[in-house]
Amino acid sequence: MSPISKFICETHAKVHAKRERRKEARPGELLAAALELFVEKGFAATKSEEVARRAGVSKGTLFLYFASKEELFKAVIRENIAGRFPEWNAEFDAYTGSTADLLRYTMTIWWQRLGATKAGGITKLMMSEASNFPEVAAYYQKEVIEPGHALVRRILQRGIDRGEFRSIDLKYGVYSVLAPMIFLLTWEHSLGACAGCDETLDPEKYLAAQVETILHGLCKSDTPPPPEHKKDR
CATH class of the missing domain: 1.10.10.60 (Homeodomain-like)
Structure with missing residues (x-):
């Protein structure tokens, strides 16, 4: 040649x-x-x-x-959130510390890896547009909401099984964990994004305060439990 x-x-x-x-x-x-x-x-x-x-x-x-x-948006969800659940569940399985520390870690690392990124805006987007696009909403429900709930439920169940958490209704306990996270995403992509907003919110300090409230509640440790409701006779 x-x-x-x-x-x-x-x-x-x-x-x-x-x-x-x-x-x-x-x-x-x-x-x-x-x-x-x-x-x-x-x-x-x-x-x-x-x-x-x-x-x-x-x-x-x-x-x-x-x-x-629609298929493009599903792929965006899969790439940025849904496809990461195997990694997050494996991380849960490998964790050896206390469940209280696991919950603190989970909420902090969620913000660093997802909430603080551009993908954090997907949650607010779904909340505002889900009713108009039922096919996409159904996909998000199956691929993000359900495995997300399952992972939080596993964390809470771990604490109960190890005697670190009191027994609670896990269905609603999951929402107690997710509610401050969803609020933070909504805030960051709405009022928090406005240049003229006087209210400042440090995401990591906010999450730290929320997780301690979840773990310890608002009552002092020596406060007696509320009386049980008596059944009508």
């Missing part, structure tokens, strides 16, 4: 390899662009062509990877 032919072959190979790498990167670039736009504008207001434009591809290219805007 002549030097010129060799150069041409090598150049073609490099171009082909570059194209293949670009092709492999496109789904991730589309998901990143979609996440930004969905959080910024909402699901209904985001157009498929806007996502493609921000990712630097054509609208046709977007639909080669995702059949519809």
